[in-house]
Amino acid sequence: MATIAHGTPEIAAETVNYLNVEHGWKSWLFTTDHKRIAVLYLISITLMFFVGGLMAVLFRINLLEPEGIFSPETYNRLFSMHGIIMVFFFLVPSIPATLANFLIPIMVGAKDLAFPRVNLLSWYIYVIGALLTMYAVIRGGVDTGWTFYAPYSSTYSNSYVLAAAFGVFTAGFSSILTGLNFIVTVHKMRAPGMSWGRLPLFVWSNYATGLIQVLGTPVLAIVLLLLAFERIAHVGIFDPNIGGDPILFQHLFWFYSHPAVYIMILPGMGVISEIISCFSRKRVFGYSFVAFSSMAIAVLSFVVWGHHMFLTGQSMYTSLAFSFLSMMVAVPSAIKVFNWTATMYKGSVSFDTPMLYAFGFIGLFTIGGLTGLHLATLGTDIALHGTYFIVAHFHYVMVGGMVMAFMGGLHFWWPKITGRMYPEAWSKFAALIVFVGFNLTFFPQFILGYLGMPRRYHAYPPEFQALNVLSSAGASILGVGYLIPMVYMIWSLKNGPKVGPNPWGAAGLEWKIPSPPTTFNFDETPIVTEEAYNYGPLEEVIG
Amino acid sequence: MAETVVPIHDHTVEETHLRHHFATPEQQMDAATLGMWTFLITEVLFFGGMFTAYAIYRGIYPAAFASTSEFMNVKIGATNTVVLICSSLTMAMAVRSAQLSNRAGLIKYLIGTMIFGTAFLVIKGFEYHAKWVEHLVPGFNFAFPEHPEFAHNAQILFFLYFCMTGMHALHMIVGLGLLTYLLIQGSRRVFHANYYAPVEMIGLYWHFVDIVWIFLFPLLYLIGHWHL
Numbered sequence: 001m002a003t004i005a006h007g008t009p010e011i012a013a014e015t016v017n018y019l020n021v022e023h024g025w026k027s028w029l030f031t032t033d034h035k036r037i038a039v040l041y042l043i044s045i046t047l048m049f050f051v052g053g054l055m056a057v058l059f060r061i062n063l064l065e066p067e068g069i070f071s072p073e074t075y076n077r078l079f080s081m082h083g084i085i086m087v088f089f090f091l092v093p094s095i096p097a098t099l100a101n102f103l104i105p106i107m108v109g110a111k112d113l114a115f116p117r118v119n120l121l122s123w124y125i126y127v128i129g130a131l132l133t134m135y136a137v138i139r140g141g142v143d144t145g146w147t148f149y150a151p152y153s154s155t156y157s158n159s160y161v162l163a164a165a166f167g168v169f170t171a172g173f174s175s176i177l178t179g180l181n182f183i184v185t186v187h188k189m190r191a192p193g194m195s196w197g198r199l200p201l202f203v204w205s206n207y208a209t210g211l212i213q214v215l216g217t218p219v220l221a222i223v224l225l226l227l228a229f230e231r232i233a234h235v236g237i238f239d240p241n242i243g244g245d246p247i248l249f250q251h252l253f254w255f256y257s258h259p260a261v262y263i264m265i266l267p268g269m270g271v272i273s274e275i276i277s278c279f280s281r282k283r284v285f286g287y288s289f290v291a292f293s294s295m296a297i298a299v300l301s302f303v304v305w306g307h308h309m310f311l312t313g314q315s316m317y318t319s320l321a322f323s324f325l326s327m328m329v330a331v332p333s334a335i336k337v338f339n340w341t342a343t344m345y346k347g348s349v350s351f352d353t354p355m356l357y358a359f360g361f362i363g364l365f366t367i368g369g370l371t372g373l374h375l376a377t378l379g380t381d382i383a384l385h386g387t388y389f390i391v392a393h394f395h396y397v398m399v400g401g402m403v404m405a406f407m408g409g410l411h412f413w414w415p416k417i418t419g420r421m422y423p424e425a426w427s428k429f430a431a432l433i434v435f436v437g438f439n440l441t442f443f444p445q446f447i448l449g450y451l452g453m454p455r456r457y458h459a460y461p462p463e464f465q466a467l468n469v470l471s472s473a474g475a476s477i478l479g480v481g482y483l484i485p486m487v488y489m490i491w492s493l494k495n496g497p498k499v500g501p502n503p504w505g506a507a508g509l510e511w512k513i514p515s516p517p518t519t520f521n522f523d524e525t526p527i528v529t530e531e532a533y534n535y536g537p538l539e540e541v542i543g
Numbered sequence: 544m545a546e547t548v549v550p551i552h553d554h555t556v557e558e559t560h561l562r563h564h565f566a567t568p569e570q571q572m573d574a575a576t577l578g579m580w581t582f583l584i585t586e587v588l589f590f591g592g593m594f595t596a597y598a599i600y601r602g603i604y605p606a607a608f609a610s611t612s613e614f615m616n617v618k619i620g621a622t623n624t625v626v627l628i629c630s631s632l633t634m635a636m637a638v639r640s641a642q643l644s645n646r647a648g649l650i651k652y653l654i655g656t657m658i659f660g661t662a663f664l665v666i667k668g669f670e671y672h673a674k675w676v677e678h679l680v681p682g683f684n685f686a687f688p689e690h691p692e693f694a695h696n697a698q699i700l701f702f703l704y705f706c707m708t709g710m711h712a713l714h715m716i717v718g719l720g721l722l723t724y725l726l727i728q729g730s731r732r733v734f735h736a737n738y739y740a741p742v743e744m745i746g747l748y749w750h751f752v753d754i755v756w757i758f759l760f761p762l763l764y765l766i767g768h769w770h771l
Contacts, residue, residue, distance in 0.1 A: 111564035114574040180581045188574040189564075218585045222592030226706065233682025235702040236695075237596060243696045248599055252592055525566065 017419065017516040032116035033519055038102035039417070040123050045090050045098065046486070048130060051137070052085035057479060060472040066465050068458040075458035076143035077159065081136075083146025088168045089130050091402055092260060095267035096178050096213075097126070099409045100206040102417060104182060106510040107200050109191025109528060111520040114184040122177035129171030136163035145456060147257070150238035150249040154230055162228055169224040172217045175263070179213030182206055191509075193528035200508055200532045201284060204291040205270030208298035212259045212266075215302065220256035223249065247313055254305035262301040264398050265365075266294055268405030269336055272358050275412050276340050278506040279355040280347030283533040286339045293332035300329045310381050319378055326376035333369050337362060352504070353427040357408030360435045364400025368393060371446065386456075389449025392442045400438055407434065407485065414489065415503045419516040420496030426488045434481035440474025507534050559738045572740050579744045583751050590710070590755055597703050597762060600696075607696035610689075612767030614679055615704075619670050620764035623663050624756065630659030631753045638746040641729070641739035649729045649742070656749065657722050660715055667712055671705075680705070704763055711759060714752045721745045 018035045028036060059078040062069045070078070101119065105112050113119050136142055142164040144152040153161045186199070186207045199207075227249070230237045236244030277284045284290055306314055306322030314322075340362055349355070371393040374380045384390065415421050444467040449455075453464050460468065502511040509526060510517075565571040601608050633655035640648030678686040681702045687694035725742055728734065734742055 105564075113564075115578060116562075116564065118578075176585050180578060180585070183581055184574050184578045187577055188570060214581055214585050215588060218589035219592045222589050226592070226596065229702070229706055233702060235681040235698050237699065237702065243604070243699055245599065245603065248596060252595065520563070 015514060016518060017514060018519045019419075019516050021519050030120075032112070032120050034105050034113050034116065034119055035102050035417075035517065035519075037119050037123050038098050041093060041097040041101060041126070044123070044127060044130065045093055048085055048089040049482075050486075051134070052082050052090060053479060053482065055079070055082035055085070056475060060475040062458060063460070063468045064472050066460055066462045066468075070458065072458045073143060076456070077141035079456060080142045080145050081164075084133065084142065084164060084168065085137075086398075087146055087260070087264070088171050089126075089133065091264040091398055092171075092175055092213075093126060093178070094264075094402065094406050095271060095409060096182070096206055096209055096263075097122070097174075099271065099406075099413060100182065100202070100209075100267060101178070103413065103510055104185055104203055104206060105189065106513065106517065106521050107203050107508065108186060108189055109194050109509055109522065109526045110185065110189035111522065113181045114189055115181050118177050119181055122174040122181070125177070126171055126174035129167045129169075129174065131167075132170060133164050133167030136160035136167060139163070147253060148224070148227065148249075149253075150227065150230075150244070150246040151240070153227060154239045154244075155241060157231070162231060165224045165227060169221050169228075172221050172224075175213045176217045179210035179217075182210035183214065186210075191526050191528055195528075197288070198528055198531050199291075200270075201273035201287070201290050201294075202267075202270035205266045205273070205294045208294040209263050209266045211298050212263050212301055216256040216259040216263075219252055220260075223252040223256070226252075247309070250309055250312055251305070254308045255302075258305040258308065259298075259301040261394070261397070262297050264402050266297060268361065268402040268409075269294065271405040271409035271412070272340060272361050273336075274506075274508070275354045275358040275408050276343050277533045277535070278412070278504055279350050279352060279358070280344045281535045282343055282347040283531070283535060284339065285342035285345075286335070287532070289335050290339050293335045296332040297329060300325065300332070304329060307376055307381070310378060311385050323376055323378050327373060330369065330373055330376075333365075337366055337369075351428075353422075353424065353431055354408045354412035356428060356431040356435075357404050357411065360431070360438075361401055361404040361408065364396050364404060364438065368396030368398075368400055371396065384449060386454055387449035388445040388453050388455055391455050392445035392449060395442045395445070400442070404434070404438075407431070410485075410489075412504070413510075414492070415499040416510055416515050416517070418493055418496070419498055419514075420492050421499050421503060422485075422492045422496055423488050426484060430481055430484040430488075433477060433484065437474050437476075437478030437481045441471050441478050442474070444468070444471045444474070508532065558733075560733075568737065575740045575744055579747050583747065586714075586751060586755075590707075593703065593707050593710070594758070594762075597707070600699050600703070601766075604693075604696040604699065607690075607693035608700050609767040610693045611697045611700045612764075613689075614674075614677065615764045616670060616673070617764050619666060620760050623666050624760050626659050626663045626666065627753045627756050630656050630663070631750055633659060634746050634749045637725075638739070638743050641734040641742040642736060644735040646729065646732060646734075649734060650726065653722055653726050653729060657719060657726070660719050660722070664712060664715055664719075667708065674701070707759055707763070711752065711755050714755070718745070718749050718752055721748065 018033055022031075028040065031037060031040075055078045058070070059075055059082065062075050062078070068075060101113070136159075139160045142148075142159045142161055144157065144159070144161060148161065148165055148168075153165070186203060190199075226237050229235075230239060230244070234242070236242030238244045238246050238249040240246055273284050273290060304322060304326045306318055307326040310319050310323075340358075371389070375384060375390065375393060411422065411427060448464055448467050448471075451464070453460055499515055501514050503515070504511070509528070512526070513521060559568040559571075561568050561571055565574070633652045637649055637652035637656060640646075640652055674680055675684065678684045679701050681698040685694075685698055685701070687697050690697065722745065725734075725745055728741065
């Protein structure tokens with residue numbers, strides 16, 4: 001069982017690292033060091049996470065009463081802004097812009113990403129997009145749902161759609177630049193001996209994510225731009241009253257936004273591969289299958305968008321094809337889940353906090369993924385479409401999957417990022433709280449949806465109250481579960497015990513350099529001579 | 544007077560502008576090239592959204608779209624196509640000059656490219672002005688008395704016309720800014736046989752913007768002109 005091997009305090013006491021090499025706000029705002037930019041991103045997305053979370057708290061309060069507590073307009077704006085902020089300003093950049101930004105250059109043995117200044121630019125673009133969206137929030141928000149569907153966002157718009165859409169449009173470019181940087185870095189910056197087959201799976205999954213970001217996001221940009229032009233010039237592109245076609249909006253929107261769902265899960269899968277391998281002391285079972293399943297998900301992600309439109313006037317045969325293709329995505333996803341469990345089989349499994357989050361991920365993602373099959377099936381989707389079943393499904397994938405992975409990864413690499421360990425007992429307690437709170441929040445929503453409660457309504461029939469109260473109670477527990485790590489991680493920055501280069505005894509280049517790393521990561525370019533996850537003799541036992 | 548040999552600060556010979564995180568100039572050049580091509584792929588998808596909208600509305604409203612073709616000035620469009628192709632030629636010559644360390648040639652061809660690019664925008668400006676005079680700007684002064692039955696849907700074509708050519712023109716303006724940067728750097732002898740990545744990258748961008756026009760010209764100007 002792996003225990004935390006804390007380094008003696010002297011190890012990191014006086015060394016120069018990326019955090020203390022320069023001081024002052026200018027050294028942060030004008031940095032091109034990928035590690036500092038990752039920290040900037042981490043602070044920004046955490047702020048947005050808590051803003052989006054606050055909206056969720058408010059509308060869960062509203063749903064305590066069947067007739068609602070706030071006005072319908074307020075409720076619409078709350079859930080819309082919750083979705084927009086969480087999707088575009090937290091989930092999409094969550095792991096790529098923070099953990100992957102920090103780790104990919106180190107994992108491939110490079111001094112930085114291929115384009116360090118572009119990396120900094122992407123953070124500034126993100127901040128501008130976030131500020132524009134926050135402006136929309138402060139002025140009264142948006143009531144279109146996170147999808148900006150026409151005609152809610154055009155003919156019947158009565159809110160700050162333009163500002164919010166422009167904010168999302170802007171943030172999209174930050175996502176494109178991050179993806180572009182990853183693709184070029186993985187292709188061109190690998191250290192000698194770091195072949196594609198030796199790349200950590202975290203790099204593979206973020207490479208696949210980068211492909212989606214680069215290919216999908218521009219389409220979102222143009223659809224939001226057309227929406228803005230339509231609103232300014234009053235010409236029908238999406239508005240049927242003046243000759244436009246609202247279904248075209250949905251096609252173009254989901255051409256990006258379904259692949260974007262995989263932007264919001266693939267990096268998390270990469271984190272889980274790293275954590276499970278480390279805390280099972282074993283090579284990931286079926287490395288190449290896990291690696292290529294990421295690529296398969298990236299490719300398939302572009303041909304499944306029509307399953308969002310089974311009920312929006314799409315031909316039956318198109319729907320059939322999309323239904324089939326959507327089910328195909330289950331294959332690479334299942335390969336990953338089976339291979340993670342096979343990795344743990346006969347492994348030397350330990351239960352440190354990152355592993356607890358990984359366990360949570362596997363269970364919750366499996367539920368989220370399997371309920372996705374219900375929705376990819378044409379017949380059942382007609383009953384479940386637009387109900388709380390969908391809400392529960394994608395929260396199991398995005399929150400139960402991605403946020404769990406993000407928290408797990410953050411704990412796993414926290415000693416590498418900060419040079420200090422977080423308090424272990426508190427972190428295990430928080431992981432447990434998050435798991436309990438999450439299930440209490442979202443499992444009742446599966447039942448509510450199955451019973452027919454539609455999503456996006458501020459009120460509901462009284463017989464649904466018990467389950468809704470349960471869900472709101474769970475949300476409050478989940479909120480506490482996210483606040484506890486916030487507190488102890490900030491506390492650990494000053495008070496956590498200092499750690500050596502490799503507190504987990506993990507394989508991988510990032511654990512061979514000091515914690516925190518120096519500005520250029522490696523004193524001399526490493527030469528890689530072994531495969532990823534080389535965890536010693538136990539590997540042979542399983543074969 | 545004593546002749547002192549003043550070492551000329553000549554960074555044209557060896558300065559490869561290798562940034563700290565690259566091992567070799569070749570690696571830096573490879574990374575820049577792949578990065579530029581990846582960026583151009585995002586641009587293809589960006590314009591692709593508008594081309595999709597165009598294709599779909601042409602399919603839904605074929606007659607209305609055909610009725611607009613008589614308002615498209617093929618002569619101006621063709622002139623601009625020629626101007627742009629010439630600019631691509633001079634851009635390619637500029638890249639070649641940089642690769643051969645031919646500074647005078649680089650400056651000459653960069654200026655040539657900028658002249659063609661500016662000419663394109665000026666011609667486009669006159670065309671936009673003509674559209675305004677003919678009341679063909681949707682949302683602002685649109686009137687379509689020739690085919691009142693199509694007025695509603697012809698507007699969509701003109702809307703797409705302004706979106707697509709406007710986005711294209713915006714890319715041209717950005718390109719002219721980049722060329723100005725190259726001109727300043729080129730006159731300072733920054734580019735030579737061992738370091739010409741910016742010229743080549745901006746060249747790729749310029750050629751991409753030209754290719755977008757090569758698709759816009761037939762779609763917006765030529766389709767529907769069979770009866771002329």
